[in-house]
Amino acid sequence: xxxxxxxxxxxxxxxxxxxxxxxxxxxxxxxxxxxxxxxxxxxxxxxxxxxxxxxxxxxxxxxxxxxxxxxxxxxxxxxxxxxxxxxxxxxxxxxxxxxxxxxxxxxxxxxxxxxxxxxxxxxxxxxxxxxxxxxxxxxxxxxxxxxxxxxxxxxxxxxxxxxxxxxxxxxxxxxxxxxxxxxxxxxxxxxxxxxxxxxxxxxxxxxxxxxxxxxxxxxxxxxxxxxxxxxxxxxxxxxxxxxxxxxxxxxxxxxxxxxxxxxxxxxxxxxxxxxxxxxxxxxxxxxxxxxxxxxxxxxxxxxxxxxxxxxxxxxxxxxxxxxxxxxxxxxxxxxxxxxxxxxxxxxxxxxxxxxxxxxxxxxxxxxxxxxxxxxxxxxxxxxxxxxxxxxxxxxxx
Numbered sequence: 450x451x452x453x454x455x456x457x458x459x460x461x462x463x464x465x466x467x468x469x470x471x472x473x474x475x476x477x478x479x480x481x482x483x484x485x486x487x488x489x490x491x492x493x494x495x496x497x498x499x500x501x502x503x504x505x506x507x508x509x510x511x512x513x514x515x516x517x518x519x520x521x522x523x524x525x526x527x528x529x530x531x532x533x534x535x536x537x538x539x540x541x542x543x544x545x546x547x548x549x550x551x552x553x554x555x556x557x558x559x560x561x562x563x564x565x566x567x568x569x570x571x572x573x574x575x576x577x578x579x580x581x582x583x584x585x586x587x588x589x590x591x592x593x594x595x596x597x598x599x600x601x602x603x604x605x606x607x608x609x610x611x612x613x614x615x616x617x618x619x620x621x622x623x624x625x626x627x628x629x630x631x632x633x634x635x636x637x638x639x640x641x642x643x644x645x646x647x648x649x650x651x652x653x654x655x656x657x658x659x660x661x662x663x664x665x666x667x668x669x670x671x672x673x674x675x676x677x678x679x680x681x682x683x684x685x686x687x688x689x690x691x692x693x694x695x696x697x698x699x700x701x702x703x704x705x706x707x708x709x710x711x712x713x714x715x716x717x718x719x720x721x722x723x724x725x726x727x728x729x730x731x732x733x734x735x736x737x738x739x740x741x742x743x744x745x746x747x748x749x750x751x752x753x754x755x756x757x758x759x760x761x762x763x764x765x766x767x768x769x770x771x772x773x774x775x776x777x778x779x780x781x782x783x784x785x786x787x788x789x790x791x792x793x794x795x796x797x798x799x800x801x802x803x804x805x806x807x808x809x810x811x812x813x814x815x816x817x818x819x820x821x822x823x824x825x826x827x828x829x830x831x832x833x834x835x836x837x838x839x840x841x842x843x844x845x846x
Contacts, residue, residue, distance in 0.1 A: 455545065457800045458836050462546060464808030465829050470528055470559070471518040472825025473511050475812060478503030479581040482515035496583035507818045522566045522576035524826030526603035527834040529559040533609040534837035538845050546840070553613070560610040560619050563603050568595045571649065573628030576603045588652060596648040597634060600626050601662040608669055620673065627670040627679055630663045639704075641692040642685030655704040657690050658715040661722035672729040680730045687726050690719065691738040698741030699749075699761060711761045713750040717774035720746065721781045743782060747791070751775070755794030767814040769828045772799040773835030780838040796839065 478484070478500040489495040503510055510516075536552040538544075547555070567574045575595035582590040590596075607623040610616070635646035637654045644660035647653040664686040671679035694700055700719055702708040720742050723735050749761040750771065757771035758764045772795045779785045779792060803811045809823035810832045823829065 460808035477580040509822045521826040523599040524830035526606040527830035529606040531834040531837035534841045572632040573625035575600045575629040597663045601666040639689035642689035658718040665722035668726045668729040698745030714770040714774035717778040755798035776838045785842045
């Protein structure tokens with residue numbers, strides 16, 4: 450890896466640490482103290498319009514309209530997982546990103562922060578986002594409403610932190626999240642099994658990748674406990690989603706007609722989750738689904754020069770998740786050595802086009818005016834974690 454790309458990660462690391470991992474988010478508009486002081490906060494259409502105005506505007510309105518920088522649980526989980534990867538590098542003698550003791554301190558700090566951020570009102574440990582979010586289908590997710598997505602990222606990171614620290618509180622907390630998945634999430638019967646709801650709220654139960662993240666979490670829990678219920682539920686979810694895979698290997702986002710798009714990073718989420726299930730539950734029944742999905746992923750979401758595409762049939766907007774997820778997926782599926790050239794092309798393109806001289810990464814590039822706002826969870830935490838996989842593959846093995 451060229452030295453300028455090492456410097457790219459160090460620049461990102463320096464930026465995130467200087468910000469103490471706090472920042473803004475594409476969806477945090479309702480945190481505006483100005484908006485919350487008006488009657489508009491009680492009107493769903495106004496809430497939706499306000500969030501979209503913040504999300505779509507290439508000019509950052511947050512400072513002007515008093516949106517605070519805060520910690521986000523999923524972002525902290527991503528940082529924690531990334532530092533665990535860096536610790537593995539340091540154990541092998543590569544301390545360019547921190548010594549073992551320094552990284553252990555950061556891992557402990559972030560893991561303890563995650564423990565303090567969990568929502569304790571449900572059957573097991575779970576996490577949500579630090580802001581109210583008005584969904585397109587006109588229902589409100591209040592701040593800290595737990596989701597299977599945030600919970601899986603947080604619990605998975607705690608499992609990794611446990612492996613390094615042997616702090617049993619991290620393990621116990623992560624394992625308890627299985628009870629959240631089993632008892633608090635809704636289920637929708639689907640051919641071959643069922644899929645999980647995105648959150649504890651009703652009416653958001655049609656998303657493939659969210660369901661598979663739940664299966665991924667239960668697979669982790671099975672790995673540590675041997676509880677057959679975790680394995681059986683995971684298999685039903687994986688089976689349902691694989692039944693929904695198209696013949697060409699693709700998945701639409703969800704079951705509703707308005708969720709019929711096919712995108713890059715959610716395809717990566719699906720592949721990761723099925724691979725984790727196969728590994729931890731010792732079930733190779735879905736190898737063909739992984740192979741077909743991975744072939745579709747590589748063939749449809751990256752151009753020859755390394756440009757990452759958002760959709761299978763069009764490039765823009767190029768979201769920072771699109772390149773980042775590639776390195777996580779290659780690492781999880783053990784496909785790194787076969788795709789090193791593509792990986793390097795995508796990395797060079799991303800650093801050259803989507804990293805600011807201050808170290809942070811941009812949110813999205815568009816054909817017109819792009820959004821180059823620094824978002825801590827969506828852009829920087831995601832890339833910190835993703836690049837840690839790149840570093841681990843290149844230098845840790």
